[in-house]
Amino acid sequence: MATDRERARSRARLEQLAASGLDVAAIRHEAVRELQHVIGFDRWCWPLADPETLIPLGALAEHDYGPAVPRVLELEYAGEDFATMGTLGRRSVPAGSLSTETHGDLARSRRWDEVFRRVGIGDEAAVACRDAFGCWGWVKAYRDSTDRPFTRADVDFLADVGPILGSALRRSIRGERTCTAAPASVAGVLVLDRQLQVVKWTAAARARIDHLPGAEVYARFGIFPAMVYPVATLVRSGNSSVARALERGSDGSWVMIEAAPLEGRAEGEIVVSFRDATAGETFGRLCRTYGLSRRERDVLSAVCAGLDTNAVAADLWLSPYTVQDHLKSIFEKVGVHSRRELLATFSTTGLTSMRSGGPAEKGRGPRSGPPRSCG
Numbered sequence: 001m002a003t004d005r006e007r008a009r010s011r012a013r014l015e016q017l018a019a020s021g022l023d024v025a026a027i028r029h030e031a032v033r034e035l036q037h038v039i040g041f042d043r044w045c046w047p048l049a050d051p052e053t054l055i056p057l058g059a060l061a062e063h064d065y066g067p068a069v070p071r072v073l074e075l076e077y078a079g080e081d082f083a084t085m086g087t088l089g090r091r092s093v094p095a096g097s098l099s100t101e102t103h104g105d106l107a108r109s110r111r112w113d114e115v116f117r118r119v120g121i122g123d124e125a126a127v128a129c130r131d132a133f134g135c136w137g138w139v140k141a142y143r144d145s146t147d148r149p150f151t152r153a154d155v156d157f158l159a160d161v162g163p164i165l166g167s168a169l170r171r172s173i174r175g176e177r178t179c180t181a182a183p184a185s186v187a188g189v190l191v192l193d194r195q196l197q198v199v200k201w202t203a204a205a206r207a208r209i210d211h212l213p214g215a216e217v218y219a220r221f222g223i224f225p226a227m228v229y230p231v232a233t234l235v236r237s238g239n240s241s242v243a244r245a246l247e248r249g250s251d252g253s254w255v256m257i258e259a260a261p262l263e264g265r266a267e268g269e270i271v272v273s274f275r276d277a278t279a280g281e282t283f284g285r286l287c288r289t290y291g292l293s294r295r296e297r298d299v300l301s302a303v304c305a306g307l308d309t310n311a312v313a314a315d316l317w318l319s320p321y322t323v324q325d326h327l328k329s330i331f332e333k334v335g336v337h338s339r340r341e342l343l344a345t346f347s348t349t350g351l352t353s354m355r356s357g358g359p360a361e362k363g364r365g366p367r368s369g370p371p372r373s374c375g
Contacts, residue, residue: 002038007157010038014161018168024048027172028060028137031165035139039154043121043142047085047226048169051134051288054089055230055245058213063142066221068115073229074196075111078237082109083126089135094128095159099149116142125150127158131166133291136173139165174289187275190224192232194268198224208274211249231259232270246277246285254282286346290333299326303339304346 002010017030028046035041047059056073065072076084083096102108106123109116116124122145129137139158143150188205190198209215212225231243244258254277262269283304287297295316302312309327313320327339336342 001151001153002157007038007160010034010157011161011164014164014168018164018171022172024169024172025060027168031168032139035141035158035161038157039125039141039150040147041125041141041143043144045140045142046137048137048173049085049089049129049135050227050245050247051136052284053243053245054086054135055227055243056085056138057227057245057247059226063119063121065115065119065121066217067223069221069226070196070223070229072111072115073226074233075114077230077233081111083124085126085128085138088126088128088138089130093159094130094135094162095126095155097123097125097150097155099123100152100155104149117145120145122147123149125155125158127162127165129162129165129169131163131170133170133288134166136166136169170289170291174286185276187273189271189273190228191262192228192270192272194236194270196229196232196236196270199269205272205274208249208255211251211253212247212255213250215250225257227257228259228272231257232272235259235261235270236268246281254285256281283346292330292333296326296330296333299323300330300342300346303327304343 013034014031017027017034020027022030032044032046036044043063045059045061045063047056049056075081077086082098082101088094088096098106098109098112106112106117112121112124121142123143124140125143126138126140128135129139141150186204188202188208190201190205193199209225215225218225225247227245227247231245234243235241242258242260244256247255247257249255256275256277257272258275259270259272262271283297283301287300292300298316299312299318302315307315309320309323312318313323316323318326331337331342334342334345336345
């Protein structure tokens with residue numbers, strides 16, 4: 001068992017890792033090694049998250065229940081299990097374990113009883129990697145059935161470092177490559193039955209899925225990418241009429257995955273679509289990733305629309321000096337030094353081409369309506 005001093009040193013090393021500038025995969029691998037040293041576990045899973053919807057995205061993992069991933073995700077998002085990703089992503093304490101939350105009766109957890117028990121997993125501890133701007137993923141650690149369960153001290157340590165890991169993920173995600181190529185435009189569709197088994201799907205869906213993170217691994221197990229099962233489960237259970245997750249493809253493009261129930265004779269079936277994300281959807285995600293305030297988002301949206309400082313000031317009912325202060329803050333957060341670099345960073349959102357009035361907008365007067373809100 002790690003001492004308080006060892007945990008404090010580990011926390012300091014994780015803080016250094018968060019500021020290291022490593023990519024999102026390297027951050028996860030290095031952080032897992034650190035956590036293994038302090039807490040002790042062999043198997044693990046670390047999915048990223050859509051911070052808007054708390055749906056898991058692409059994951060790195062070392063465990064042996066790959067073919068059962070759809071069932072685990074289905075049980076997590078059906079609303080009846082313990083220490084689930086959605087729960088940890090929302091509550092004030094972002095960490096938990098099956099042993100503590102079931103009071104030692106692991107069979108109360110359906111995902112343990114149906115899946116984990118069969119592969120020799122004795123306990124699961126998880127933490128939402130959440131900072132002030134959202135939840136960016138979850139670390140899920142597994143101990144063997146022959147090992148002791150995770151202790152309260154283990155869970156408390158995970159809760160303590162959760163914000164550090166969240167900031168580390170957010171900083172690494174924003175450095176990922178984006179795509180400036182034309183979007184695919186053709187949406188893909190697949191239809192699932194109530195057991196989340198495929199009924200039919202289009203060629204466009206196959207093409208879209210092939211470009212999602214981890215597509216080859218999922219295909220090896222004969223399953224769809226991870227986010228398909230939570231969005232379908234939420235719709236099937238009636239917890240949402242439409243469920244969605246925004247994912248970045250392996251080519252840097254943005255894809256929105258949405259699920260909705262089919263009506264009519266196909267009652268109980270669920271349609272899952274894969275389409276190009278809209279300008280507003282990608283803009284909102286990037287603004288959150290860079291930690292921009294609401295007013296900074298408004299200023300950035302106006303700049304992306306082609307307005308100069310005076311026009312932005314008039315449009316948002318601000319002074320030009322205040323606009324310049326907001327732009328300085330935006331430059332620092334995004335890591336650029338000019339408007340040209342800023343526009344290049346956000347060119348993939350499509351907002352830079354959404355100019356309602358072109359250059360003529362630069363001289364327009366104050367709006368008669370309230371200031372707009374973007375993203």
